[in-house]
Amino acid sequence: MFEELSLKIDAALKKITGQGRLTEANISDTLREIRRILLDADVNYKVAKDFIDKVKEKALGKEVIASITPGQLITKIIYDELVELLGGGHSEIFLNPTGATIILVVGLQGSGKTTFSAKLAKRLKERKRKVLLVAADIYRPAAIEQLKILGQQVDVPVFSLEQKDARLVASESLKYVKEKGFDTLIIDTAGRLHVDEEMMKEVADIKEIVKPTETLFVVDSMTGQDAVNSAKAFNETVNFDGIVLSKLDGDARGGAAISIRSVVGKPIKFVSNGEKLENLDVFYPDRLASRILGKGDIVSLVEKA
Amino acid sequence: SKTRNKIVQSISETLTGKAQIDDNTLDQIEEILITSDIGAETAEMIIDNLRKALKSEKDRSVENVLRLIKIELSKILIDSNNKSQSFIKPYIIVVVGVNGVGKTTSIGKLAYNYKNLGYKVIVGAADTFRAAANEQLEIWAKLAGVEIINSNKGADPSSVVFETIKRAVDENYDIVLIDTAGRLHNKTNLMNELSKIKKVIKKFSDSAPHETLLVVDGTTGQNALIQAIEFSKVIELTGLIITKLDGTAKGGMVFQISKKLKIPIKYIGVGEGIEDLQEFDKETFISALFELK
Ligand SMILES: Nc1nc2c(ncn2[C@@H]2O[C@H](COP(=O)(O)OP(=O)(O)OP(=O)(O)O)[C@@H](O)[C@H]2O)c(=O)[nH]1
Ligand SMILES: Nc1nc2c(ncn2[C@@H]2O[C@H](COP(=O)(O)OP(=O)(O)OP(=O)(O)O)[C@@H](O)[C@H]2O)c(=O)[nH]1
Ligand SMILES: [Mg+2]
Ligand SMILES: [Mg+2]
Numbered sequence: 225m226f227e228e229l230s231l232k233i234d235a236a237l238k239k240i241t242g243q244g245r246l247t248e249a250n251i252s253d254t255l256r257e258i259r260r261i262l263l264d265a266d267v268n269y270k271v272a273k274d275f276i277d278k279v280k281e282k283a284l285g286k287e288v289i290a291s292i293t294p295g296q297l298i299t300k301i302i303y304d305e306l307v308e309l310l311g312g313g314h315s316e317i318f319l320n321p322t323g324a325t326i327i328l329v330v331g332l333q334g335s336g337k338t339t340f341s342a343k344l345a346k347r348l349k350e351r352k353r354k355v356l357l358v359a360a361d362i363y364r365p366a367a368i369e370q371l372k373i374l375g376q377q378v379d380v381p382v383f384s385l386e387q388k389d390a391r392l393v394a395s396e397s398l399k400y401v402k403e404k405g406f407d408t409l410i411i412d413t414a415g416r417l418h419v420d421e422e423m424m425k426e427v428a429d430i431k432e433i434v435k436p437t438e439t440l441f442v443v444d445s446m447t448g449q450d451a452v453n454s455a456k457a458f459n460e461t462v463n464f465d466g467i468v469l470s471k472l473d474g475d476a477r478g479g480a481a482i483s484i485r486s487v488v489g490k491p492i493k494f495v496s497n498g499e500k501l502e503n504l505d506v507f508y509p510d511r512l513a514s515r516i517l518g519k520g521d522i523v524s525l526v527e528k529a
Numbered sequence: 530s531k532t533r534n535k536i537v538q539s540i541s542e543t544l545t546g547k548a549q550i551d552d553n554t555l556d557q558i559e560e561i562l563i564t565s566d567i568g569a570e571t572a573e574m575i576i577d578n579l580r581k582a583l584k585s586e587k588d589r590s591v592e593n594v595l596r597l598i599k600i601e602l603s604k605i606l607i608d609s610n611n612k613s614q615s616f617i618k619p620y621i622i623v624v625v626g627v628n629g630v631g632k633t634t635s636i637g638k639l640a641y642n643y644k645n646l647g648y649k650v651i652v653g654a655a656d657t658f659r660a661a662a663n664e665q666l667e668i669w670a671k672l673a674g675v676e677i678i679n680s681n682k683g684a685d686p687s688s689v690v691f692e693t694i695k696r697a698v699d700e701n702y703d704i705v706l707i708d709t710a711g712r713l714h715n716k717t718n719l720m721n722e723l724s725k726i727k728k729v730i731k732k733f734s735d736s737a738p739h740e741t742l743l744v745v746d747g748t749t750g751q752n753a754l755i756q757a758i759e760f761s762k763v764i765e766l767t768g769l770i771i772t773k774l775d776g777t778a779k780g781g782m783v784f785q786i787s788k789k790l791k792i793p794i795k796y797i798g799v800g801e802g803i804e805d806l807q808e809f810d811k812e813t814f815i816s817a818l819f820e821l822k
Contacts, residue, residue: 263569266750269560333773333801334629334746363801365637365668370661377660417776444629448566448750450778471628474713476752499628499658 246286246298254298255280265479265516268452271486279305303513310485310492311509317438317466317493319353319408324401326409326434330427330462331442332454333415336470338367340442340496341412342374343504348408349380356406358397359384360430361414371412378501390414394430411436418457431462439464440493443480445472451480452487459488466493469507473497477516555580558598565781565818566750571788575601595819602815605784609768609793609809619651619697621705621730621737625723625764626744627756628711631772631798633662635744636708637669638798638806648703650675653693655686655726656710666708672803676702686710686722687729694733707738714759724763740767742795745783747773753782757790766790772798775805779818 255276262272282305283298319325327344329337338361345355357375359382361367368384375382383397394411401409411434416423431439441464443451458464469481472495481492492507555576562572575598582597583589622639624632636652643650652670656662657680670677678696680689690707697705709726712719730737743766745753760766771780774797783794794809 260569263563264751266566266752269563332748332776334631336629364665366661366664369664370659373660417773419776444746444748446627446746446749446752448748448753448778448782449564450566450748450776451750453777454748471713473716474627474752475715475755476750480750 246283248280248284251280251283251298258302261518262479262482262516265477265518266446266448266451266483267479267516268449268483268487271452271483274486275305275309275482303517306482306513306516307509309482310507310512316506317440319348320437324407324409325353325438326411326436328411328413328431328434328436328439328462329442329468330413330439330458330464331415331468332417332444335415335442335444336468336496337415337442338370338374338412339499339501340440340468340470340494340504341371341410342378342380343496343501344494345375345380345410346378346501347504348410349378353408354406355380355408355410356397356401356404357382358393358409358411360390360393360397360411362388362390362393363414367412367414374501390426391429391433394433398434409434418454418461424457424461428461438466440466440468441490442468442470442496443484445469445478445480446474446476447480449483452483455484455488459490464488464490466491468492468494468496469512470496473503477518478512479516481512482516554594558594561819562781565779566753567781568751568754568785571605571784598819599812599815602784602818603811605788606811606815607787607791607793608811609795617734617736617739619694619702619705620739621694621697621707621733622740622742623707623709623726623730623738623764624742624744624770625709625760625766626711627713627746630711630744630746630749631770632656632711632744633665633669633708634801635742635770635772635796635798635806636666636706637673638803639796640670640675640704640706641673641803642806643704643706644673644675649701650704650706651678651693651697651702652676652706652708653678653689654680655689655693655707657682657684657686657689658710662708662710669803687725690726690729691732694730698733714756720759720763723760727764738764741765742768742770743792744770744772745780745786747771747780747798748776748778749782751782751785754785754789757786757792761790761792766792768793768795770794770796770798770806771809774817775799780814781818 259272259276279302282301329341331337345357349355357371357380359368359371372382383400385393413427439462441458467490469492495505495507497503559572559576578601579598624636626632640650640652654663654666663679667677678693694705741764743760769792774780797807797809799805
């Protein structure tokens with residue numbers, strides 16, 4: 225499928241090779257193909273449209289220098305624009321040098337929050353932090369058990385309560401941290417839909433109670449068009465600091481990341497790419513940009529430019 | 530969502546305000562389709578067909594244009610037939626899919642439904658990989674009031690499958706539900722494990738598994754088609770379960786799956802509770818694409 229598309233792009237690009245200047249007429253086919261690539265990669269319809277408009281604006285009137293074709297030029301503009309959109313801002317999480325660092329992990333059901341929490345615990349423990357995992361998902365069957373097992377695997381203790389009250393778990397965990405001298409808290413919350421008012425209220429309350437250093441929104445890289453709606457709603461409710469893109473070991477192109485990035489403007493901080501607890505990576509905008517645009521073809525074009 | 534609200538409204542305005550349905554309106558319809566995850570290609574195809582159909586139409590009212598689109602969409606979706614033809618005992622149902630889509634939850638709901646219909650149900654916990662997968666299914670089995678065969682972590686999933694079916698045969702169970710681990714379709718070793726599970730089931734009966742349901746997360750985008758294609762290469766899929774449709778995602782990617790693989794949608798998941806599984810209804814599903822929520 226990708227090959228077919230890149231052939232089409234090549235064809236569209238060929239039409240404008242050998243012309244000195246990029247014009248509305250000679251780039252329109254190319255832009256249409258790029259739009260198609262973005263949509264096929266799950267970039268939101270509206271986001272793709274705005275993105276293309278921006279690219280067009282940058283491209284029009286550009287003089288094509290002798291060494292590159294107009295196609296290469298416009299491809300480079302697109303690629304650079306995408307990398308810039310995906311990057312920007314700081315992307316490490318902030319660790320409090322004094323006092324406790326509190327990380328709140330939120331997101332939709334099944335997005336990979338619990339797994340990510342354990343992965344992050346492992347990573348921070350390796351950096352000599354005294355980490356505590358907090359089981360604030362009181363709903364999902366065996367959620368606490370799951371976190372306990374993962375905690376054991378990374379040798380990080382798990383705080384949980386018998387009472388089914390997530391707010392109480394959150395506030396009690398703060399006391400526990402003080403007593404036991406942990407310096408890093410990772411709070412795993414229940415998956416929730418952005419339209420579920422009661423559950424969104426709960427996560428807002430938890431945030432209010434723990435006043436986290438960082439709130440991270442975990443999103444499945446397979447997510448489609450609806451990513452903009454859920455990300456927007458979560459951002460309005462908890463004003464998260466960063467995004468975690470999960471399940472990137474699959475073959476989804478991950479266009480949802482662009483959508484989210486452009487509607488909420490928050491940095492992507494981590495990539496979760498496997499079921500094993502060491503499968504956690506920092507985020508590289510250029511890698512995701514080439515992935516979204518369809519692997520090698522575009523990138524090699526760009527490199528020629 | 531607000532955008533959909535605006536779009537639907539503006540379609541109505543455009544269509545009622547003008548006699549001619551213009552490109553702008555068609556663009557808006559395309560937007561509705563694409564933002565439902567139908568995919569650019571399928572959306573374009575539908576719009577093309579709509580354009581053609583409109584040529585011979587005198588009635589260009591909102592209702593009629595929407596009716597025409599719904600007909601187009603309806604043609605694509607395979608009709609699901611939830612009534613099982615001949616009921617073989619034990620009737621073996623395997624549930625598969627990528628990670629976190631809602632397999633275990635759907636098994637809990639299915640077990641509950643079958644149990645309520647008066648069947649003797651047993652579930653097999655063949656996810657021996659994920660932390661607390663066992664415990665999770667055990668809670669569901671208890672809620673549904675059905676029997677469970679549990680496994681040890683790291684055990685061979687096909688041995689759990691074997692044990693579950695053997696027990697079902699020996700003790701005269703009607704329905705066997707097998708929960709499998711989430712696996713990404715691009716992981717060869719995990720897909721091989723699935724084909725091993727299939728072989729073990731086939732040992733009991735050549736006609737089994739009687740149903741293999743692929744669970745697709747309703748918020749998934751274009752990757753869903755690849756998932757369906759890859760899973761169906763390993764195990765013959767008889768139906769889809771689309772979950773998490775209680776949110777704002779529309780689940781439009783099923784049109785491509787249906788078009789390409791002719792697999793019917795059997796159920797939709799509309800919540801985390803045990804009663805939140807519904808039989809798929811084509812008309813309702815299609816109408817929902819154009820509704821606001
Ligand atoms: N392949 C792959 N699987 C992952 C990754 N992250 C999580 N998973 C799997 O996805 C499934 C769901 O992960 P969880 O961590 O339980 O997700 P969650 O967001 O906590 O789910 P809820 O608590 O039910 O909302 C599990 O099968 C995980 O093993 C990843 O990066 N790659
Ligand atoms: N809102 C909503 N949540 C759902 C639905 N179905 C499942 N979930 C939630 O999605 C999350 C994942 O569900 P599971 O049943 O554990 O998914 P799974 O496919 O078995 O996951 P793995 O075994 O880890 O691959 C849980 O939090 C469920 O409560 C649904 O229809 N609606
Ligand atoms: Mg969880
Ligand atoms: Mg499961």
